[in-house]
Amino acid sequence: MFCLKISVFFLLLTRLIFQIESTSTDINGGEKQCYIQDTCEGCLGTNYNCAWCTDKMYEIFPRCLTRNELIQNNCSLENIWENKQEIDVISDEELQDFQNETNRAIQMKPQKIRLKLVKSQTQQLKLTYRPALNNPLDLYYLMDLTWTMRDDKKTLVKLGAKLSQALQNLTGNYRIGFGSFADKPIMPMIMPHAKENPCAAEGHTCEPTYSFRHHLPLTDDVDKFVKSVKKSRVTGNLDNLEGGLDALMQVIVCPDKIGWKEEARKIVVLATDGFMHFAGDGILAGINLQNDRKCHLDELGEYTESLVFDYPSLEETYRELGRRKISVIFAVTENVVQTYQQMSNLMDGISNVEKLSLDSSNILELIRTSYETFLKRVKFIDNSPTFIEIMYETNCGGQLENLKKRNYCTDLKMGKEVEFYINITLKDFPSDGNYKRTIRIEDPGLSEHLQLEIEIQKPCPCDEEEVDSELERQLCTENGVFHCGKCKCNEGWGGALCNCDLSTTNSTVSIEDECRQPFKNPVQLGRICSERGECDCGKCYCFPGYTGNYCECLECLNCDPEIADCFCGKCVCKYGWSGNRCNCKAEVDDKCKTPTGEICSERGECQCGKCLCKDPFVGTFCEIGWENENKLCQYYEPCVKCIILQKLGTYVCENVTDICSNSDKQQFQYSLVTELNDDVARCVIRLINNDDVKCDHIFSYYRPDSSNNYLTIQVNDCTPVNPLVMGGFISLFTFLLGLIVLIIYICCMRAADAREYAKFLEERTHSTLLESPLYENPIREYLVPQLEEDDMTI
Structure with missing residues (x-):
């Protein structure tokens, strides 16, 4: 038993020595807390660099140290438990546009990563996204075919030739399908007597009311689409509320009937001019079964359970759209745009609203605009549990100057890469004990996703069974069992080595x-x-x-016992000494006294004759406070006021001697100057002179010791200017200025005239004088030649 106590003593001694060395050598603040922990859980949770040793032959008592320290102290590697984050990229295929050979495009990389997370630590991943060119498009046109949409149907048929070209401009790999809807064929959605011909009130014959009819599966033959639209017939219902959500749900949940391709971008264009029924409206017709979100289309494409199940809710529709990677474009007329915009805001990321003309003539432009909007934006979401925090950072391919915390980008350019940095932090351990999770990071409109296979490091991975052997008991002084680097004490014993008798x-x-x-x-x-x-x-x-x-308590440092007593880490000075270390004689405190006898203006402490001011006070005596408030300025102000008033001859202070002296009757010395130095503290005093003018005077103070006070005063002359003199001066100045301007103007005019006259003289010397044709004689004389006689003979 004696030997056992000796061994325990040496273990404790070794432990204390090691802790002393660790305290003096640790640099990292978190790592310094490692050796304090006495459990594996506490050790690994204290700091990422802390590690726990379970080696039974480990001789140094602190088992929670850094990995390197444990190795240095001969803890075997296989018995070191430590925080260890891991990241392993499993699938990282290069980005590529749509390839016909593989029938797929790759727009996100990497595709799969395995992670090991440690509590309170963050792992960062880089996700690269690039919109693919020529990506396949599946476009399903879901049309409201009630009576008010009859013109829209005709327009869609007329646009058939242009539809092919419009889709070809979007992508060379497209398919299009067609379906129509009206409402539930039951009262009060329709009138029972008008069930077979709901358009009778308009004087026309139309199709009996139906809920949803799937006319054409997705096909790349636009002619089939046009023929299908032309063949469809208009129907009607009673109110302006349609069964669009009934139809939309069937389009979503019937992938085989519709023909959706997994790799395609799937879009539904829902065209209508009316509002929609929502979940709960079916009760009006006695339909109270919740929509089961299953496919109920027969061989002819009719929705067979419209009178069995209620309309789906907006939340149910949104979840199915997101789960099946389908986006929806609400092409609606102006009178209902605001309502559908509110719906779209609740279906963020997978829906868009476009204004449809009354006859749907702009439908091709709407499809192009919305499709490009879907292509140019990306928004990543995830299904992470609450105890795993995922944050996104990006600069959207250079659109932002710096990385911003956001999970989306808009106005992307085709073929240009965008990088997202994903920070994953384990905030807490799972309460259900499941330490493996699979998280998907995806865009609601894309068929691709990043899959994270996550393993969570357990609080402490000590899984070995507890063994009650002689060695395990000796390590715990025969009063417990050693397990996972820690003693589990028997009843009545405690302490790190079970060496404490609890009975005492x-x-x-x-x-x-x-x-x-x-x-x-x-x-x-x-x-x-x-x-x-x-x-x-x-x-x-x-x-x-x-x-x-x-x-x-802290130990007192440099605290001389002859001049101070140590009390819980602080030196308490004996009589006649002061300062933090009591190394200053008390008489030097006189240098910290203000003329009022206060020590450091009661705003600080005097340390060896120098004031150490409390925040925010400054100055030699801590006299300057908020907004330059100055105690000494206030103290010297009465004396300075008397001196200035006497200097100006305004007033004579009878008790100036008393005012300008300290408590020891020592006179203040002062000097008058024209201007103070810039490097001195200044005080301002405002006085009213004999002319009722407020005048600011400046002074500074200097106090080399407790008995001498020096004041330097700058007296300013604030005598007002005589208004008559000023008016005369301004008038004279104005007159002279006008006279000078006039002289300059006259000189300029004369110079200009002289130039013009010289020019005239020069032109006259070179000119030729011509007689005006007005003065010429208008009569002209011509002399006919006289013929000779010979010439007159014939």
Whole structure:
């Protein structure tokens, strides 16, 4: 038994020595807390770098250290449990546009990652997205074929030739389908007598009312689509509320009937000019069964259970759209746009609203605009549980200057990559004990996704069975069993090595609680040994630098016992000494006294003749406070006021001697200057002179010791200007200025005239004088030649 006590003593001694070394050498604040932990769970949860040793032959008592420290102290590698994050990219295929050979496009990379998460630690992944070119498009046109939409049907038939070209411009790999809807064929959605011909009131014959009819599966033959639309017939119902959600749900949940392709971008265009019935409206017709979200289309494409199941809710429709990766475009007329916009806001990411003209003539432009909108935006969502936090960061391919916390981007360019940085943090352990999770990160409109296979590191992976052997009991002083690096003590024993006899302690208080400092509230206790020491059998063994029964006090540093007493880490000065270390004689405190006798203006502490001011006070004596409020300025102001008034001859202070002296009757010395230096503290005093003008004067103070006070005063002349003199000066200045301007103007005019005259003279010397044709004689004379006689003979 004696040998056993000796071994326990040496173990405790070794433990304390190691803790001393660790305290002096640790740098990282979190790692310094490792050796305090005495359980595997507490060790791994304290800091990521903390590790736990379960080696039975480990001789150093602190089993919670860093990995390197445990190895240095001969803990075998196979017995070191540590926090270890892991990331393994399983599938990382390169991005590619749609390939006919493989019948697929790759728009996201990587595709699958395996992660191991540690509590309170964050793993970052990079997800790259690029919109693929020529991606397949499945477009299903779901049309309201009630009476008011008859013109829209005709327009759609006329646009058939252009529809092929419009879809070809979007993608070379498209298919189109067609379906129509009206409402539930039952009262009060229709009138019973008009069931076979709901258009009788309009004087026309039309198709009996039906809920939803699937006319054409998805096909790449546009002619078939046009023929199908042309062949369909208009029907009617009673009100302006249609069964669009009934039809939309069947389009979603009947992939085989509709012909949806998994790899295609799936879009439903729902065209209508009316509102929709929602879940609960079926009760009006006695239909109270909740929509079962299953396919009920017969061989002819008719929805057979419209009178059995209620309309689906918007939430049910949204979930099915997201689950099956289908987007919807609400092409609606202006009178119902606002209502459908509110619906679209609740179906964010997978829906869009476009304004449809009264005859649907702009439907091709709406399809193009909406499709491009879906292509140019991406928004990632995930199904992570509450204890796993996933945050997204991106700059949207350079659209933003820096990374922003957002999971979406808009206005993307085709073929351009966008990077998202995904931060995954384990906030807590799962309460159900399931430490493996599968999380999908995806865009609601894409068939692709990133799959995260997550393994959560358990609080402490000590799974070996407890063994009650001689070695395990010796490690715990024969009073317990060693398991997972820790002693599990027998009843009546406690302590890290089960070496504390609980029968000798207060039975109402645990051993650890005896090492906790009690507070005023008896129920509240401090931490074990203030986390500055080790508790052993109810007694604290403090780490270096700490002292006290609970290690609650710092040790006094440089505290001379001849001039001070140490009290819980603070030097309490003996008479005649002051300062933090009591190394200053008390008489030097006179240098911290203001003329009023206050020490540091009662705003700080005097340390060896120098004031250490409390925030926010500043100044030699801590006299300057908020908004430059200054105690000494206020103190010297009466004296300075007397001096200035006497200087200006305004007033003579009879008691200036008393005003300008301190409590010891020492006179203030002062000097008058024209301007103060810029590097001195300034005080401002405002006085009213004989001319009732407020004038600011400036002064500064200097106090080299407790008996001498020096004031430097700048007296300003604020005599007002005589208005008559000022008016005369302004008038004279204005007259002279006008006269100068006039002279300059005249000189400029004369110079201009001289230039013009010189130019005239020069032109005259080179000109030729011509007589005006007005003065020429209008009569002209011509002389006929006289013929000779010979010439007159014939």
